[in-house]
Amino acid sequence: MKTEFRGGSTAESTITRNLARLFGEELDRAERYFPTMRTPLEDALEGRRPRGRSGLRLAAQGIAVAAVAVIVAGGGWLAFGSSVALTGPGGPVSPTGSASLLGADGIPNQIDGERVYRVGESVESQKQGGFLLGGYVFQEVSNCPADAAPSEPCFGLGPNAGSDAATGGIDVSVAIEASDPNPPALGGWLGMPVVVRAKGCTWDNGTPCPPVVMAILWPTVPTKPSMGADGSSPASLVAPSANPPVPSTGVGPSSPNPGASTVPPPTPNAS
Amino acid sequence: MKAITTSLERDDLFESVLPSERAATPDEWIASLHTHGPMLLAAARAITRDETEAQDLVQTTFERALRAAPTIRDSLAIRAWLLTVQTREALRVVRRLRRTLRFDPAIHELPVGGPETSASFELDEALGRLSRPIRAAVVMHHMVGLSVRETAVALGVSENTTKARLKTGLARLREWLDED
Numbered sequence: 001m002k003t004e005f006r007g008g009s010t011a012e013s014t015i016t017r018n019l020a021r022l023f024g025e026e027l028d029r030a031e032r033y034f035p036t037m038r039t040p041l042e043d044a045l046e047g048r049r050p051r052g053r054s055g056l057r058l059a060a061q062g063i064a065v066a067a068v069a070v071i072v073a074g075g076g077w078l079a080f081g082s083s084v085a086l087t088g089p090g091g092p093v094s095p096t097g098s099a100s101l102l103g104a105d106g107i108p109n110q111i112d113g114e115r116v117y118r119v120g121e122s123v124e125s126q127k128q129g130g131f132l133l134g135g136y137v138f139q140e141v142s143n144c145p146a147d148a149a150p151s152e153p154c155f156g157l158g159p160n161a162g163s164d165a166a167t168g169g170i171d172v173s174v175a176i177e178a179s180d181p182n183p184p185a186l187g188g189w190l191g192m193p194v195v196v197r198a199k200g201c202t203w204d205n206g207t208p209c210p211p212v213v214m215a216i217l218w219p220t221v222p223t224k225p226s227m228g229a230d231g232s233s234p235a236s237l238v239a240p241s242a243n244p245p246v247p248s249t250g251v252g253p254s255s256p257n258p259g260a261s262t263v264p265p266p267t268p269n270a271s
Numbered sequence: 272m273k274a275i276t277t278s279l280e281r282d283d284l285f286e287s288v289l290p291s292e293r294a295a296t297p298d299e300w301i302a303s304l305h306t307h308g309p310m311l312l313a314a315a316r317a318i319t320r321d322e323t324e325a326q327d328l329v330q331t332t333f334e335r336a337l338r339a340a341p342t343i344r345d346s347l348a349i350r351a352w353l354l355t356v357q358t359r360e361a362l363r364v365v366r367r368l369r370r371t372l373r374f375d376p377a378i379h380e381l382p383v384g385g386p387e388t389s390a391s392f393e394l395d396e397a398l399g400r401l402s403r404p405i406r407a408a409v410v411m412h413h414m415v416g417l418s419v420r421e422t423a424v425a426l427g428v429s430e431n432t433t434k435a436r437l438k439t440g441l442a443r444l445r446e447w448l449d450e451d
Contacts, residue, residue, distance in 0.1 A: 012441045015448070016413045018394050023313060023414035025391060030313035037326065039308065040333045041301050 105160060107134035107193045111217055116195050119159045119170050130199035130214055133157065137189040138164045155186040157194070172198065173210045186216070194218065304336050307353050310415070314354060317410040318361050320399050332357040354415060355425040358407050362426070397447040401440055408436035409444075 103109045108116050116132040135157030158169030165171065172186075186194070195218040198211040311332055315325035335356050398406060404426065411422040412433070423433040 011445050011449075015394070015441055015444050018390060019398075019409065019413040020416075022391050022394055022398070023317065023410070026313040026317055026414075027309060030309040030316065034309040034312050037308070037312070037329070039330060040337055041305050041308075044301050044337055045298070 103134075105134075105193070108195055108218055111195060119157050120168065130197050130212075132195055132217065133198040133211060133213075134193065134195045134218075135159060135169070136161050136163060136193050137186045137191065138162075138169055139187075139190055155190075157196075161191060161193070171210045172196070172213050173201070186213070189216070189219075192219070301337075303349060304333060304353070307350055308333075310350070311353055311357055314410060314415050315357060315361065317398070317414055318358065318403065318407050324361075328357050328361055331360055351417065351421050351425070354411065354417065354421075358411060358425040359427055362404060362407060393448060394444070397444050400447060401443060405436045405440045405443075408433055409440040412437055413441075 103118075105118070107118070110116060111132055114132055116134045119133070119135045136159070138156050138158050139154070154171065156165055156169045156171045158164055158167065160168075163169045194216055196216050197214045199214060201210060201212050308329065311329045312325060315328040316322065319325045319328065332353055336353060398409065401409065408422055408426060411417045411425050412419060417425060419430055419433055419437070422437075423430045426433060426436075428436075
């Protein structure tokens with residue numbers, strides 16, 4: 001208890017002592033009651049995401065921080081917390097990347113010699129041009145960011161097929177350049193494994209925000225019908241301009257996943 | 272007050288807290304927040320005099336803290352920051368609600384209950400009669416134990432204003448307790 005300003009009189013000293021005692025009683029009650037309270041902290045610990053209240057959506061970012069974070073050299077936190085994803089106009093897609101080494105999760109471990117990080121892994125260094133991130137695309141339902149248009153689905157990347165935000169998945173946002181008519185769209189890969197080039201993100205105050213998907217590198221086209229922004233019409237895939245061709249990848253001796261097989265990637269249906 | 276709200280919205284309160292060499296892991300951060308829960312709840316109850324609002328304040332404070340991620344390392348700084356977020360939210364909520372409705376103080380400031388002695392009951396009752404800004408100052412400084420400066424930050428006012436509120440608060444408490 002600080003004593004720098006107390007008012008002066010004996011009566012007031014008595015009052016301040018009683019106030020401190022009163023708070024002690026209140027604290028005793030709070031210590032008994034608080035463990036029974038359900039707070040966002042429990043949700044964070046369990047990796048679950050609160051739903052239904054806009055305020056709780058904000059906490060989901062923090063929850064995602066607890067569940068999966070990418071630590072970038074330099075001390076920055078990259079949290080996969082909320083999602084912004086857009087689908088653009090449809091169109092054929094040129095093959096933009098390939099990989100010959102798949103991990104046990106069906107996602108390449110490397111593309112063109114560059115390691116593919118998984119959801120929940122730590123990025124070892126902040127690389128120029130971002131990093132490769134692999135995961136299974138899922139669609140968010142209730143945690144779309146406030147700035148997302150209502151008609152636009154929001155997407156995330158999960159560690160396994162069928163995983164979502166409640167089971168270890170992360171939200172991602174999509175880089176939108178005003179000059180780019182065909183931003184990367186994840187709708188075509190719903191439920192599918194993908195590898196994207198992503199960049200870390202922090203808000204102005206230094207707190208983390210979802211990684212930004214710059215381009216979808218693998219597979220080059222979805223292997224099942226894509227879904228449009230409104231859930232009914234086909235969506236565009238990857239703009240050729242946004243995804244420069246990536247050479248085929250060999251298996252490097254320093255593969256981060258020694259147990260990986262050499263199963264070829266899924267064969268695109270589209271020609 | 273507008274400046275305070277703007278400041279809070281920018282979350283730049285974080286910039287004023289102590290840096291550290293190592294960021295806490297998410298689990299460490301959550302555990303650290305959890306230890307402050309009872310203190311936050313007790314302070315919220317003392318300020319709001321309403322159990323539901325107090326619990327909502329604690330929830331909101333934790334939500335904001337989770338968004339902040341482990342950016343604050345020093346335990347005392349975390350405590351002060353959490354109290355600041357919570358107190359400003361408590362005062363902000365009242366300002367917002369007052370734009371749309373008028374409070375019946377008899378309803379809004381129902382004591383949470385539980386003082387164990389007659390003296391405590393009388394003091395608690397008198398505390399409930401203070402206006403919320405003055406009560407928040409008294410709670411933060413005389414009950415929770417924040418310094419005047421920390422209390423001023425928590426309230427979003429100057430130290431002089433804080434001292435004035437504390438003086439007014441104590442004077443009114445003394446007056447009301449003397450009446451009884």
